[in-house]
Amino acid sequence: MDASSASVAALRAAHEQYASTSRRAPGVRGLVADSWQRCAAGEVRPDGSRPPPRRWASEELEAYRRDHPLASVLPLFRALLGAGAADDGHVFAVADADGALLWVEGDTGAMGRAERMHFVEGAVWSERQAGTNAPGTALELGRPVQIVTGEHYSASAHAWSCAAAPVHDPATGRVLGVVDLSGGATIATPPALAAVRAAALAAEALLLRQPSVPLLGPDGRMRRGGETPPFAGVRLWALGRDGVLLEDADRVRHLSPRHSEIVLALALAGRGVPGDRLAVDLSEHEVPASTLRAELTRLRAVLGPDLLGSRPYALLRPVRTDFGEVSRLLAEGRVREALTRYRGPLLPRSEAPAVVAHRRCLEQQVRGAVLGGGDAVLLRRWVEAAWGAEDPGAWAALARTLPAGSPQRAAAAARARALDLETAVVPQVRRHAAVLQRSRS
Structure with a gap:
């Protein structure tokens, strides 16, 4: 048995001793022993029989992470860590300040193995939920952490090593989340810890150059997309999606393709629209008035009468959209941020004339800004996307x-x-x- 194998075996033996006797075994690092004590006090199961819980359904997760402050630095993380993780058989992950995994990407085989221990998007990998692990322990301690094999409190993770570093809001110093590398033996090395530390510092530097609105409010809760709350309206996400996600207060609705077209037509109009005009916006063919009224009745049942008005048809509250945000950033010359938020064409499968016209216009604006800027990084991102390939x-x-x-x-x-x-x-x-x-x- 070589030194590395002996170390792995010793850690697992120490873990078994602690799990059965609650006595600290020699050779266990202090930060790991302290973490094990916190896990035991929190009744985390060391045998891995209770996997970390999943916080959101997929639609809710998508809405949450699109508006999370770390979404703007995800391309940076992918450039610094993602390609290497995929090539080396590892995964990289980004979690929020509660340890909920927002993005998990990397090697296909490693992703499959990670899924078996519930290291998946939406799962919560805080110490309280998953035991000692690099993302959770880094959040607990507020500093970069490396956890190798048997140092994990849950035996289900003993085949893994991981390194993670917290990312801070440069305006307030509060933790926004954590970036992590997980995989095999090469993650249990100093370069892996240095890589995640450098990625976190680079992200904080990039966030510092963005608008100086605190990303976290005074109560410590995340501000949605850096906005100054409250916003008493609705938010729409429609880029790169076949159906709109509509957020109203704390509720997220996933609209059908037809309802999505109607809501977008009303949002694009920006004011009340008579039925005959709305019918033209929705189809090149004649839409009977009775058919349109029936569709609007069904949509009102979904949205509620306080949101959808009639005579003329209108959205009754202010609306903010992901495509509007892209247009605003382009107008301000912030092309890199605009491209980061451009998740794909507007309702790409829709044939509604109003949607098609705005989709083409926005795509031309983004493309023109990217091609005209002469930035190799942005051009590379454009041609690597499905719509620019x-x-x-x-x-x-x-x-x-x-x-x-x-x-x-x-x-x-x-x-x-x-x-x-x-x-x-x-x-x-x-x-x-x-x-x-x-x-x-």
Whole structure:
């Protein structure tokens, strides 16, 4: 047995001794022993028989994390930790100040193993819920922490090592959440701890350059998206989604595609809309008045009469939207933040004329700002997204921003040429095929 294996075996033996006798075994670090005592006092099960609870349903989680302050630095975490985690067989995670996992990404196999111990998005990995672990213990101590194999209080995590560092609100000093790397033996090394510490510091520096509105209120609770509460209206999330998420007070509703189109048409109008105008906004074909009235009646049953008015049809409270926020950031020249918040086209499957027109307009605005800025990082993010992957202009712009002689520049230029060729050739092939088909019939 080598030294590493002996250390792992010794830690597991120490854990078994503590679980059965509550006596501290020699060779256990002080911060780990202290954490084990807190876990035992909190009645966490050391055998791993009670997995960490899941806080939200998927729709609620998506709404919560989209508006969380750490959402704006997620691309930074992905750049610093995500690619390496995927390549090395690990996962990286971001949790809120309560230890609830907001994002868990990385190697597919590692993700599957993590799921078996309930290390998944929405699960709460605080010490109180999951025992000694790097994210939970880092939040408990307020500093970077590394936990290896048998140091975990729950035996279900003994195959893992993890390193985590808290991220602070630069305006108030309060903890916003924690960033974590979890995986095998290479996570139980000083470079892994240094990596998460550096990622947390970089995130805090980026947050410091954002608008100087405290991300946490005086009561210590998170402010939604940095807004100054209260906001007595509704919020809509519709970018990159087939259905709108509508937040009204503390309730989140997931609207059907048709109800989503109606709500967006009303939000885009910004004022009361008569039925005949709304029908045109919703369909290129004639919509009978009786059909529209029935759809609005069903929507009113979902939203309530205090939110949806009639004669004319209107949303009766102020509305803030994710696509409106993107437009505002672009108008202020904050392209990087706008692209971070641009989660994809507006209701991409909708064919409602009002939605289609705004979707095209917003996408053109974002694309134009990214291509015109000459920022290689933003251009790379654009072409790596589903909506920009086949954009020859973006690939060509990326090639121009990269250093001469760079293999990445050559690859980007080649991709641009291939897409240009495909754009020119494919329609011709389709036309020739149609002619042949007609000649045979």
